[in-house]
Amino acid sequence: MTDSYTIVLDSTSDFPKELEEKYNIPIVLAKVIIGTKEYLDRVGISREKILDELINSEEKITTSQPSPKDFHDIFSKTLEESDHILYLGVSHKLSATYQNAMIAAKKFKGKITCIDTLSVSHGITLMAYHAILRKEQGMKLELLVEEIKEMIVNTRVYILVKELKYLYRGGRIGRARHFIGSSLKLKPLLHLVDGELDALKSVRGTKAGYRAMDKFVTKDAQEFGKFTLIGTYGNDNPKFKRLSNSVNKKLKPLKYLYVPIGPAVSCQVGPNAEAFFIAKIPEEAVDIYI
Template sequence: MTNKFGIMTDSGADFSLDYMKKHDLLLIRTRIMIEETEYIDRDTITREEIIDKMINDKAKTSTSVAPPIDFDQVIRAGLERYEKILYLGISAKMSATLQNAIMTAKRLKTENFIAVDTETVSWGQSLLIDHAIRRRDQGIPIETVIEEINEMKKSIQVHFMVETLEYLRRGGRIGAAKSLLGTLMGLKPHLVVKDGEITSAGTVKSYSEGMEKFRAIAELYSKEFGNYVIVIMYGLENPEIEAFAEEIRKQYKPLHFLYEPIGANIICHAGPYLFGLGIIKIPDSAVDAYI
């Protein structure tokens, strides 16, 4: 058993398997339903396979919480390797995953499991986890890391632009009439994570308009935050989005910059034709973790 604390998360976060293995990140895997077939996220299906089925097979997709046995196995395995586990979970308003993990820890009668609601998802959740890993690896106590995470999650901005309303309609998240009207008008939803939920922040008419809107968000919060990390995230790879990401990196010179794929949790609901921006303030006392 190591003196370091373990870090646990769920499929709300979008890390690669290589990253998780490198940092021994404990993972609760969402179940992915594609039509009538159930898969395990990042185990029996990849995000690329999900995207292929959505585009080429027009498959209806959904997600569900992992079964109780998964929580039991992951927490037990973590406590065998670490004295304590810090679980940074998907927003409790978006999923029952966090509550299920807390209930499992209570049933196991352990006081060495600490759960924090990140109140976000995707690369918003991932940025908080990456920060916790960096600070843990510096030898920072778990109590200090939790204080930083709780402060940082107040600042985080996570925005998505969805190319088409079709996948939201397929999943029953908007009506057919609204989907048709939006498609005819060429409108693309701008979604934002706010108060732990994904809500509408308006619409745009094109990728370029969405990019300029995201650039304005980066401009505003980079000035407000001082020290910050930026991520540009994508569904399908797109040269236009990649070029935009490089522009943002050069223009704002964040402490750390990422250009990363969006995971299954968002893609299953909003479709593969989307991209996003995340920006988070880094505490002055933690800047050295990014240098």
């Protein structure tokens, strides 16, 4: 491996725009399809527009992962100025995006290291931000790869889904689960298990969901010791913002962000979903956050 490398992401990372621009991160874009119209995630349709469509439109709304050619084009352009690429991809159990990246990577004869983060959205953001700081510190790629693999098993997510119909449309839960949850007015609190969405528990109402999220994130923080944290949302809800800021103040992470869920991911979890992502930071890496 070589010291000259560039970190590449796909748009299901929901990597914040200001960080993308600050660190010049190439991002391979998914597509959002509304009826017969197709838009590029992040750039072809605004987050506000997709949330409005999800709530008010009768059109069928779906997503499409980047093709191998989409990855090939970004990889090729990036390698014009860099010797190697580190691609941090969405879980292969949630999307075919990672497989398409692997197909494209094979054409570049060992110049691309692909890591399946077994995560999505801001779980990838936490890993990518860590990788960026380590790269700027001068860490060799092979050492960074091992550190990111350690982060993968120590990154957790809690997603409070307000409307089950979006998960149902996306094939994330079965028909029976959708019926039971809707009829009992239960809201699923989801987490990731080996890269796959699973129901951690069902809660009766948003307040109960917030209490559960606070409980699980606090437990993780106590276990991890040193960690980074993201609170994220579809439609910005003042009540969740207060919860997120309160959790930040209480737990004192090394890095905290309060940022939105991106358009493509919103299509899967709905316009009103809210989530916490938390990642353990190795003791030897704490200094890069100070």
